[in-house]
Amino acid sequence: MFKRLALIGCGLMGGSFALAARRAGLVSAVSGYSRSEKSTRRAQDLGIVDEVATSPADAVRQADLVLIAVPVASTRSTLEALLPGLAAEALVMDVGSTKCDVVLAAKQALGERIGQFMPAHPICGKEVAGIDHADAQLYQGQQLILTPLAANSPEQIARARALWLALGCTVRCMDADEHDRALAAISHFPHLLAFAFMGSLLKQAEGESYLAVAGPGFRDSTRIAAADPQLWTDVLLANASEVLAQSQRLHESLFVLEQLIQQGDGKALKDFITEVSQRRGLWKMGAVSKDL
Amino acid sequence: MFKRLALIGCGLMGGSFALAARRAGLVSAVSGYSRSEKSTRRAQDLGIVDEVATSPADAVRQADLVLIAVPVASTRSTLEALLPGLAAEALVMDVGSTKCDVVLAAKQALGERIGQFMPAHPICGKEVAGIDHADAQLYQGQQLILTPLAANSPEQIARARALWLALGCTVRCMDADEHDRALAAISHFPHLLAFAFMGSLLKQAEGESYLAVAGPGFRDSTRIAAADPQLWTDVLLANASEVLAQSQRLHESLFVLEQLIQQGDGKALKDFITEVSQRRGLWKMGAVSKDL
Known part of the structure; x- marks a missing residue:
């Protein structure tokens, strides 16, 4: 070729x-x-x-x-x-x-x-x-x-x-702008989130002892936090506005869940988790649900 | 036995x-x-x-x-x-x-x-x-x-x-209280975070089309979002105060990163990512860094 x-x-x-x-x-x-x-x-x-x-x-x-x-x-x-x-x-x-x-x-x-x-x-x-x-x-x-x-x-x-x-x-x-919006949501921001989570853990006095008992869930959910620093610094700065918009949405979504926990609202909490769990369970890599 | x-x-x-x-x-x-x-x-x-x-x-x-x-x-x-x-x-x-x-x-x-x-x-x-x-x-x-x-x-x-x-x-x-503190940090809160992230994605009008282009990073970082709703509702409510404390820390860590992105501070951003990326790269499941 x-x-x-x-x-x-x-x-x-x-x-x-x-x-x-x-x-x-x-x-x-x-x-x-x-x-x-x-x-x-x-x-x-x-x-x-x-x-x-x-x-x-x-x-x-x-x-x-x-x-x-x-x-x-x-x-x-x-x-x-x-x-x-x-x-x-x-x-x-x-x-x-x-x-x-x-x-x-x-x-x-x-x-x-x-x-x-x-x-x-x-x-x-x-x-x-x-x-x-x-x-x-x-x-x-x-x-x-x-x-x-x-x-x-x-x-x-x-x-x-x-x-x-x-x-x-x-x-x-x-x-290109469709691409950057979509990738912010499903790749760039998840990397930022993984970096933020690892940073939050390491800042805690007992962070290292917590890490010692971490299992497969932690392993998979933080795998991307080990990614290349220069590459991801560039990406996050290059797509800053979309990444920050996704970050704002995450704060809000987390606030909703925090409130349900504070209120002890098991029903609404379970409804929220059920919806996202089902959707995530059905997701398959590369499955085209709608042509972009 | x-x-x-x-x-x-x-x-x-x-x-x-x-x-x-x-x-x-x-x-x-x-x-x-x-x-x-x-x-x-x-x-x-x-x-x-x-x-x-x-x-x-x-x-x-x-x-x-x-x-x-x-x-x-x-x-x-x-x-x-x-x-x-x-x-x-x-x-x-x-x-x-x-x-x-x-x-x-x-x-x-x-x-x-x-x-x-x-x-x-x-x-x-x-x-x-x-x-x-x-x-x-x-x-x-x-x-x-x-x-x-x-x-x-x-x-x-x-x-x-x-x-x-x-x-x-x-x-x-x-x-038991040491256990619950550690597990909040490396398991319970990461589940909440994964639920919140999936929820944030699904609430967006274009969420489904974003999901269609998601790749291996998304797959791994959100695997735990498909977990059992009843089990996790119970866990999050049972360990509410520790989970909420971890959530607060995550918001703060994310705010720090957002500010660096807003300021275009590539050096500080790269330093942050380098630190967490190195630590995550060294982490091994079951490695006892310090006895709890």
Whole structure:
């Protein structure tokens, strides 16, 4: 499907993409660049990257597919740095968790060549960062959202879609602002909430002894609190207004439940829990209840 | 170790206990009673219970081990109902998620025979309820907390400990109020938070379409929101003051993070996330960082 992938940002997401794309026979060569030379070398040692480039522009020079997998706040500088080497026919994608800021950064960096950029967001990840955790199966069975631009050609959208389908993703398209609103609700804010909860626990004098008796419920509900700090700092700031709106809603929902507990209103409390428990029990990952 | 187990409450926790105890050779016969006759019959059909009793007192009559696995608010009435049939040498345990209220209920129900009751709490569960989900492996590798009473003999404590060890649990003893404080922090409040979050999502007009794009982070962080409504209504009411104290702390922790986002203070935000992310990354289930 492509000849050479240039991977800018040799971490968990990018490394997993390179592994998966090669395994699926979508690319035959991979050149890599990371700000951290150590990561790039490690990617080469692991066989994820064939050639180590000394700059983003060098990395992309022979590539017909470019994946930038860097914290979203670095999108503009990354694209500016690779632009001098970018071939006219190359497709450039990102994997950032926010899209409005990424689109703006891409427009600023690429100018009239913005049509080469296809904003993409695979809704998956791991609570561990770095190329050592790269996993060819990371994208298998996951959802991938494209937020195409007016400047993208239909052929390019079809090409991007086919690429992610070949990696085992289900692909859907939506507007960048729709994406950011939805992701704030079901990903960005839940991360903030997990960080807040862990922070609340650690601030308590007995927090460490509490942690010692925590079980599977705690394990699962706080797994995302171990996520990458730079990545999530960027995401939370980039999607601040939507995240803060979700946070306000959570405070209110929690106040309602607190009041029911204070009033000892077992019936209303059970009704609330029954409703959310049933809905959560029916939820299945990737089930399309309504097309966005 | 025992001859006959009487299981009062044929649901997920009790059914799993009966399966595990039999598989470990700790009991050779099981009599069962549930308020729901359907559950008891189903337990018999599944081979989890040998004999169906028509009352708690009937169920316990020949038993030297009694497990009550009912919502914590039903502890007192359950113990009162089984007392007329209870053999003098039988060991009675519960699996309730709260201990102060259970101990009080047990004292009220059992009076001078309170010494036969050993409060126990296995820190595990599933987000699905009912005997059909009973699993002989449920307790394997999990933590079990005993909150022994002054009236329990050392032999009885040793016997209870040996039983749970034989089921594959690690066992620790603590005071009931210590237990309830710790569990509020790492289990009860996280459940409330998950219910509140799901409630907040479902109240939004676009909640359903948001759910359609949710991924593995959402899946794990909200798994406990699908938990049993009656069980958790009881727990939240029984441990109300500790749960509300944790909720207050969460609001405050979230306010701190919201302010950092509003101020665009990426450095402080990243510092906060780095601290909690590192601690969560190091956390291991059952790791004793400090003896309670």
